[in-house]
Amino acid sequence: MKEEILKHLRNSQGKDAAHSSVYDWRVALSLALRDRMVDHWFRSTRETYESGAKRVYYLSMEFLIGRLVEDTAANLGLVQEAKTALAELGQDYEAIVLNEPDAALGNGGLGRLAACFMDSLASLGIPAYGYGIRYEHGLFKQDFVDGSQVETAETWLSQRNAWEFARPEVQFRIGFGGHVEHHEGKAHWHPWETVLATAYDTPVIGWKGSWGNTLRLWSAKPEAKFDLKSFNRGDYLAAGRSEALARTISRVLYPDDTTDAGKELRLKQEYFFTAASIMDLLRRFLSDHDNIRELPNAVAIQLNDTHPAIAGPELVRLMVDEHDVPMAEAIGLARQCLGYTNHTLLPEALERWHIGLLGRVLPRHLEIIRAIEDDQQAKHPGSPRILEQDHVRMGELAFIMAHKVNGVSALHTDLVKETVFADLNRIHPKRIVNETNGITPRRWLHTCNAPLSELVTQEIGEGWVGDLEQLKALNQKSGDRTFLDAFSAAKRQNKEQLADWIAQSCDIQIDPAAMFDIQIKRIHEYKRQLMNILETIALWNEMHDAPNAEWTPRVKIFGGKAAPGYHVAKQIIHLINDVARVINNDRVTKDLLKVVYPPNYNVTMAERLIPAADLSEQISTAGKEASGTGNMKFALNGALTIGTLDGANVEIREHVGSENFFLFGLTAQEVVERRHVHGFSRAAIEASPRLTRVLGQIFEGVFSPSDPSRYHGLIGTLYDHDYFLVTCDFDSYFDTQRRVDEVYRNPQNWAAMALRNTANMGWFSSDRTIKGYARDIWQVNASEKVRLELTG
Numbered sequence: 086m087k088e089e090i091l092k093h094l095r096n097s098q099g100k101d102a103a104h105s106s107v108y109d110w111r112v113a114l115s116l117a118l119r120d121r122m123v124d125h126w127f128r129s130t131r132e133t134y135e136s137g138a139k140r141v142y143y144l145s146m147e148f149l150i151g152r153l154v155e156d157t158a159a160n161l162g163l164v165q166e167a168k169t170a171l172a173e174l175g176q177d178y179e180a181i182v183l184n185e186p187d188a189a190l191g192n193g194g195l196g197r198l199a200a201c202f203m204d205s206l207a208s209l210g211i212p213a214y215g216y217g218i219r220y221e222h223g224l225f226k227q228d229f230v231d232g233s234q235v236e237t238a239e240t241w242l243s244q245r246n247a248w249e250f251a252r253p254e255v256q257f258r259i260g261f262g263g264h265v266e267h268h269e270g271k272a273h274w275h276p277w278e279t280v281l282a283t284a285y286d287t288p289v290i291g292w293k294g295s296w297g298n299t300l301r302l303w304s305a306k307p308e309a310k311f312d313l314k315s316f317n318r319g320d321y322l323a324a325g326r327s328e329a330l331a332r333t334i335s336r337v338l339y340p341d342d343t344t345d346a347g348k349e350l351r352l353k354q355e356y357f358f359t360a361a362s363i364m365d366l367l368r369r370f371l372s373d374h375d376n377i378r379e380l381p382n383a384v385a386i387q388l389n390d391t392h393p394a395i396a397g398p399e400l401v402r403l404m405v406d407e408h409d410v411p412m413a414e415a416i417g418l419a420r421q422c423l424g425y426t427n428h429t430l431l432p433e434a435l436e437r438w439h440i441g442l443l444g445r446v447l448p449r450h451l452e453i454i455r456a457i458e459d460d461q462q463a464k465h466p467g468s469p470r471i472l473e474q475d476h477v478r479m480g481e482l483a484f485i486m487a488h489k490v491n492g493v494s495a496l497h498t499d500l501v502k503e504t505v506f507a508d509l510n511r512i513h514p515k516r517i518v519n520e521t522n523g524i525t526p527r528r529w530l531h532t533c534n535a536p537l538s539e540l541v542t543q544e545i546g547e548g549w550v551g552d553l554e555q556l557k558a559l560n561q562k563s564g565d566r567t568f569l570d571a572f573s574a575a576k577r578q579n580k581e582q583l584a585d586w587i588a589q590s591c592d593i594q595i596d597p598a599a600m601f602d603i604q605i606k607r608i609h610e611y612k613r614q615l616m617n618i619l620e621t622i623a624l625w626n627e628m629h630d631a632p633n634a635e636w637t638p639r640v641k642i643f644g645g646k647a648a649p650g651y652h653v654a655k656q657i658i659h660l661i662n663d664v665a666r667v668i669n670n671d672r673v674t675k676d677l678l679k680v681v682y683p684p685n686y687n688v689t690m691a692e693r694l695i696p697a698a699d700l701s702e703q704i705s706t707a708g709k710e711a712s713g714t715g716n717m718k719f720a721l722n723g724a725l726t727i728g729t730l731d732g733a734n735v736e737i738r739e740h741v742g743s744e745n746f747f748l749f750g751l752t753a754q755e756v757v758e759r760r761h762v763h764g765f766s767r768a769a770i771e772a773s774p775r776l777t778r779v780l781g782q783i784f785e786g787v788f789s790p791s792d793p794s795r796y797h798g799l800i801g802t803l804y805d806h807d808y809f810l811v812t813c814d815f816d817s818y819f820d821t822q823r824r825v826d827e828v829y830r831n832p833q834n835w836a837a838m839a840l841r842n843t844a845n846m847g848w849f850s851s852d853r854t855i856k857g858y859a860r861d862i863w864q865v866n867a868s869e870k871v872r873l874e875l876t877g
């Protein structure tokens with residue numbers, strides 16, 4: 086390893102050891118690790134070719150990867166070797182790990198899920214490709230200026246990306262606009278503009294190096310050659326114009342996870358990566374098949390949300406226009422290849438494109454969508470329409486073009502059947518299935534939480550990393566004092582580390598003995614960070630009034646970004662920061678309560694925070710959080726959850742036991758009913774003196790003395806349009822928090838409850854989720870060899 090690192094330092098970075106920076110060392114280490122991936126990778130590809138196995142294609146607009154050095158080293162079993170090699174070279178492994186920028190090619194849960202799935206697909210030995218966009222700028226960097234969120238561009242590619250292999254020879258021409266000519270029954274699309282999609286491949290190696298798959302990300306390049314004529318004339322701007330235009334397509338990630346931006350560039354991004362992926366998989370298929378009708382036996386294409394829903398029409402287009410398959414047959418064949426995952430019921434997130442826009446950008450696809458619509462109406466008269474008024478509804482398109490549609494938790498899938506796709510579900514009653522989300526145990530326990538991971542391995546061996554259900558054996562330890570002490574000591578160690586980091590990065594001193602209560606996720610009204618900060622104020626009031634009463638000291642930690650155009654979410658951020666300033670400066674409560682909001686929450690920050698959490702906040706309005714995956718990461722790492730009956734919380738509670746979960750709030754059903762009650766929020770506020778006081782303080786400017794009316798709008802909304810029922814759930818949330826305080830005061834009991842969480846979270850491994858997709862949707866098998874290796 087030492088030689089390999091030095092070789093890359095010299096030959097790949099062009100540096101000698103004496104003049105190398107941490108960055109150089111990090112790139113050299115990454116390249117040395119990448120070298121070790123290649124054999125596994127080639128072997129897997131060879132095996133797939135030889136066996137002719139069906140391949141899975143996971144199409145996703147987002148892959149929220151984070152850092153790769155530690156995960157890669159861990160999966161390859163090379164962590165110790167890497168540490169030793171670097172130590173002998175006089176370098177610090179930890180510092181090198183910290184030098185890596187996050188690959189933040191995603192917004193939140195949906196993107197992180199795709200990254201967990203890539204790890205599980207490889208760990209299970211399922212031949213698979215992830216397809217997405219190689220954004221030049223990932224999710225924006227967040228700073229706070231006087232408490233407000235300020236966004237700046239993220240620049241991960243301004244450094245060398247050591248993990249990827251550029252494939253300039255893999256290129257596809259992607260057309261936009263133009264017109265369609267019909268001639269002797271054949272359609273010819275003449276695009277007005279074309280860009281090139283070129284591939285960059287990142288190998289993804291599973292646990293124990295068992296198997297290697299590929300994450301192929303597309304980058305946009307100009308089709309036209311550089312305009313030398315304009316350049317020579319001195320018109321430099323014109324010379325570079327087509328280039329700039331083309332590159333815009335893969336320039337930035339849209340920074341919104343739940344609202345449909347409806348922008349032409351977004352549509353182009355979606356078609357760009359989807360078309361390139363479909364062309365690429367067809368080329369691979371045709372290199373060893375001559376009959377396109379065999380396609381459904383060879384490929385399973387999964388659409389991660391509707392963002393790649395144009396895959397249906399694109400596949401049909403290629404079959405009809407380039408392979409002479411009749412339209413109806415092509416639609417059927419495409420459907421057999423496609424699966425669609427729905428990730429939300431929020432109406433503002435269901436993609437719709439204006440017909441005029443779609444027809445202008447993708448004229449042939451609009452014709453095909455009309456053909457799909459006709460085919461559906463002919464077979465199922467009265468079926469919900471794809472084209473409605475002047476919009477194309479991508480959810481309906483994805484549903485109709487998929488042979489399976491899945492929700493991401495049991496509750497969410499039921500609601501999908503009852504609400505958004507109720508009519509389509511009646512027509513196609515077997516199409517909707519559930520695949521509850523999961524998380525990879527490699528990143529989310531094994532590498533992010535060394536103290537707990539080592540303790541677990543000492544106790545039950547290392548098998549749990551590849552087979553998380555083995556954690557069940559820990560249930561036997563919930564009465565074992567020595568083990569519980571060791572379990573608490575691991576948590577304590579993580580909390581001390583976090584306290585050090587917070588002292589350094591936020592200049593706030595927190596006590597590791599206090600309860601660490603954490604809410605990290607995108608800022609959204611439905612996730613109700615607002616309710617959390619209101620409860621914080623209420624608690625502070627009561628602590629301040631009676632500082633000598635029996636209180637459980639707490640640190641409330643928040644993390645998360647708001648979409649740049651989401652005004653209310655940005656106000657909530659501002660409020661949390663304003664409240665933090667006031668509370669953290671109160672001398673009376675200084676040993677009882679602190680509020681911390683480190684800026685720029687990302688995957689790496691999650692890896693620091695989650696292992697140190699005592700309490701996990703999963704408090705969305707019931708019926709709104711499709712699944713959640715952060716909830717799973719916390720419980721696996723031994724935090725107790727305070728939560729509503731929403732998304733995967735329901736299943737987590739069933740698995741860990743209702744006595745080890747703090748439940749509160751209205752159910753999804755009750756939420757719907759409550760909204761019909763006239764004046765429900767005013768009534769809830771009036772019935773709660775505690776909440777009335779808190780809202781009054783914010784309204785008077787207690788937390789914003791320089792701008793007392795800053796939150797008038799925000800508070801006014803709670804009185805009149807409290808769509809997310811913050812006011813209705815507030816009292817039940819506050820009371821449950823006091824129960825949490827009480828339980829926390831008995832450390833032995835708390836530790837036993839926390840252990841029950843860790844021990845019973847095995848089912849939430851993304852390995853289990855992927856096995857579900859493989860069985861119910863893709864009809865593919867894991868490599869037999871890998872299965873044997875992993876299960877011993």
Ligand code: CR6
Pocket residue numbers: 193194195196198342343390428429434493522710711712713714732
């Ligand atoms: N925002 C859901 O809201 C779910 C993930 C992954 C989300 C969240 O509950 O866990 O997907 N939905 O399934 C979308 O992104 C549309 C999310 O991350």
